[in-house]
Amino acid sequence: MNKLLIIDGLNLVRRIHAALPDENDIANVQQRSLAALQKMLKQHQPTHIIVVWDGNETSWRKVLYEDYKKGRKPMPTALSEGLSQIKATLADNDIHSFDAQSEADDVIATIATKVISNNGEVVIVSTDKGFSQLPIKNLTLWDHFNQQTFDIQQYEKKLGVEQYQLLDFIALAGDSGNKIPGIAGIGPKSAADLLNKFRTLANLYRSLDNLGAKQAQKLAEGKDMARISYKLAQLQTDIPLNVNLKQFRVKSPE
Numbered sequence: 113m114n115k116l117l118i119i120d121g122l123n124l125v126r127r128i129h130a131a132l133p134d135e136n137d138i139a140n141v142q143q144r145s146l147a148a149l150q151k152m153l154k155q156h157q158p159t160h161i162i163v164v165w166d167g168n169e170t171s172w173r174k175v176l177y178e179d180y181k182k183g184r185k186p187m188p189t190a191l192s193e194g195l196s197q198i199k200a201t202l203a204d205n206d207i208h209s210f211d212a213q214s215e216a217d218d219v220i221a222t223i224a225t226k227v228i229s230n231n232g233e234v235v236i237v238s239t240d241k242g243f244s245q246l247p248i249k250n251l252t253l254w255d256h257f258n259q260q261t262f263d264i265q266q267y268e269k270k271l272g273v274e275q276y277q278l279l280d281f282i283a284l285a286g287d288s289g290n291k292i293p294g295i296a297g298i299g300p301k302s303a304a305d306l307l308n309k310f311r312t313l314a315n316l317y318r319s320l321d322n323l324g325a326k327q328a329q330k331l332a333e334g335k336d337m338a339r340i341s342y343k344l345a346q347l348q349t350d351i352p353l354n355v356n357l358k359q360f361r362v363k364s365p366e
Contacts, residue, residue, distance in 0.1 A: 118224060133361070145198055228247070241267065243262075283345070
C-alpha cells in the first residue's frame with residue numbers, strides 16, 4: 113500500500129527559522145529542515161514524500177473576502193530569498209517539492225484525498241488545524257514540533273462540537289487566526305450550543321422561529337457572512353494538478 117508523507121513546507125520552515133537567533137542564517141535553516149524531514153522519514157516509513165509550498169498568486173479566498181488572513185506577518189526577507197536554496201538542499205537528498213499557485217492547503221488536501229481514495233495512507237505534517245476537517249480514515253495529522261499526532265477527539269471536546277460540524281462552527285463563530293469573520297455577536301460557546309441543539313447550519317437556519325428574537329436576528333442578518341465564512345474555511349479537494357505520485361517515491365537506500 114502506498115503511504116504518502118506530505119509536508120506543509122512553509123508551516124515547517126517558518127517555525128524552524130523563527131527559533132534561530134540569527135534570521136539571516138539560512139544555511140542553518142537548510143540543515144535543520146533536512147534533518148527534520150529525515151527524522152520524519154525514519155518515523156513514518158512512507159513510500160512517497162512531497163513538500164508542498166505556498167505560491168505567490170493571490171488566493172481565491174482573498175478575492176472572496178479581502179480581509180482574509182489580514183495582519184499576518186509577511187515572510188522574513190532572508191527566508192523568502194533563501195527558499196530556493198532550502199528546496200535545492202531537499203531535492204539533493206531526494207525530497208521533492210511542489211509549488212502551489214497560492215495556498216498550499218488546497219493542494220495538500222487534494223493530493224491527500226486522491227491517495228486515500230486509491231486506498232493509500234497519508235500523513236500530513238502541519239500544525240494547521242484546518243486539516244482536521246478531512247476524513248480521518250487512513251489519515252494522520254502529525255505535529256513535528258510536539259512530536260505527536262493531532263487528537264481530533266480532544267479538539268472536538270475543546271470546541272464542543274463533532275468533526276462533521278467544524279465548518280458549520282467556523283461559519284458561525286469565525287476563525288480569528290485566519291481573520292474569517294463568522295457572524296457578529298455569535299461566539300464559540302453560542303456556536304457550539306446552537307450546533308449541539310440543531311446539529312447543522314442548514315437545520316439551524318430552518319429553525320430561526322424557535323430561537324429568541326435577538327439571536328434569530330443576528331443569524332438572519334449574518335447569513336451571507338456565514339456562507340462566506342464556510343467557504344473560506346473549507347479545504348478544496350479537487351484542485352487540478354499535473355502530478356504523478358511516482359515523482360515522489362522514496363528512494364530505497366543502496
